[in-house]
Amino acid sequence: MLTEEGRAKVNLTLRVVGRRVDGYHDLESVVAFADCADRLSLTPGSELGLKTTGPLAEACGEAADNLVFKAAQLLAERVPDLKLGEFVLDKVLPVAAGIGGGSADAAAALRLLARLNGLALDDKRLHEVALLTGADVPVCLASRACDMSGVGENLLPLKLPEMPCVMVNPRIGVATKDVFTALGLQKGELLVGASDVIQAPAWPEGDASIGDWIEALAAGTNDLEAPAMRIQPLIGEVLAALRDAAGSRLARMSGSGATCFAIFEDGAAARRAAETIERAHPEWWVHAGTLS
Template sequence: MQALYDVPAPAKLNLFLHVIGKRPDGYHLLESIFALIDWADTLHFERRGDGLLQRHDSEGANLPPDDLCLRAARALQQASGCGFGADIHIDKRLPAGAGMGGGSSDAASTLLALNRLWGLDWSLQKLKELGLSLGADVPFFLGGTHAFVEGIGEILHPVTLPEQRFAVVKPAASIATKEIFSSSLLAMSKSVAIVAGFPAHNSSENKTVDVTRYLDGFGKNDLQKAAEAASDDVVQALELLETKFGNSRMTGSGSAVFARVVQENGKSDPAMATMLQEAIPAGWQGRICRSLEHHPLKGWARD
């Protein structure tokens, strides 16, 4: 049994995000396409025999003392009754408070890595059930593919996407998710189940859906107006991408925004990345990203 692993934890973008209702417990019902991209954290795990779980951060990571990564490790250890522990090193590259799922992705990669490191051989479904108790986005990152997402994020339908290139910008400001969902400017949409090719709302069927023809200008982010009202940074970032790339949209509850990039004038990704870096204000983060074919850890847990 291998005693250490280095694993990636990639980000996601919401290609659209519609709020279609609200549950009695206050959670909003969503429909979205989550797309995996190549902006990622890297996590290093070494098995310990004494049962201790210790996190060691890269310089400047500025993570809370009990983040989702440690909570995931503790939850798996307790649920499995495993006597092993782990030293966990996080090379934090994904910005916090971005709506890109960084914490949830770290948690999912932690579950997948420790499942192997500790020799547990839990099934993917069992890991998803544990992951959902940690956060609504965790099952998506465990699933391994782009997905059409329903419910509060726990109902996943794998989707196929052609390779996409995105300019992604994270302003300095971060926005509390609770603030956005409680805003009077929160928009509501009809279910996209009426669009041919998407599954019926709350369907348990887990089928692959080809959404290629819906990528150009389809949908919106129902949280965006509330975020724009809460942060001038979001407005500025959206305007910047609209000017540079002709389109822009916020991901998740913000504050990161993105634009689909169509290669023009033979510009390479490095050249476009330099252009983006020169355009954004100091203290912001920006990258030219590509969509992934699938999650790098797909297949790490048995079906």
């Protein structure tokens, strides 16, 4: 049996450049990965299968609709005699949460199949399948901090320090499609002009400190935060709880929501903030850890 982790993806910034004529949105986002993850295992066998376990297994829906299943089928169409088997997904990350849980699971499936079949992780077929499976799957395939642009195909690695964080999800799903609809861009419409591109923040290089990164990230934004809050106002309550936490330096929504995060310079402060939020909102999903 082979195993891989599907680490939660966090959009530290998310800028919507515009909507293309084909309907897809061009984005630019600084992406980090958290130390919380789903766990995916693969037992080699003659047929493709998927079972879900864990505290959030029921939220995964039908196996045939799971991105793990989709990624495996797409790869089998491109790799002759691809060895497959039975996947078991231990689901602990919230779904429809803006942290790429399904995408991380699909990326983990591709890494497992690559190991089983002796494929290099830079195999073009893996990356083709990753993008066809979902916009966040390519960045989750590498599962390392980067600047992501286009529709998820352009990845520029970044060197992030380990940043203490608290992640909070109110256990209410928000559909990405609904958020982009609420953003309201027409096909061919740009949200970012030439002056915005020129004035875009430059991300720290080398061994930059947490403080340097927080300063740079604070100059950015998440353009999906406002439309997501119109769909689900509870996101505003989550953000307020994170911003009010002692030691919180930057709080923002990840992806299309509803998960939000706060960055702290001190891990102890992050843990205390998580405990305070959990006591006040026991129905919320709360994780204290690190982003990198």
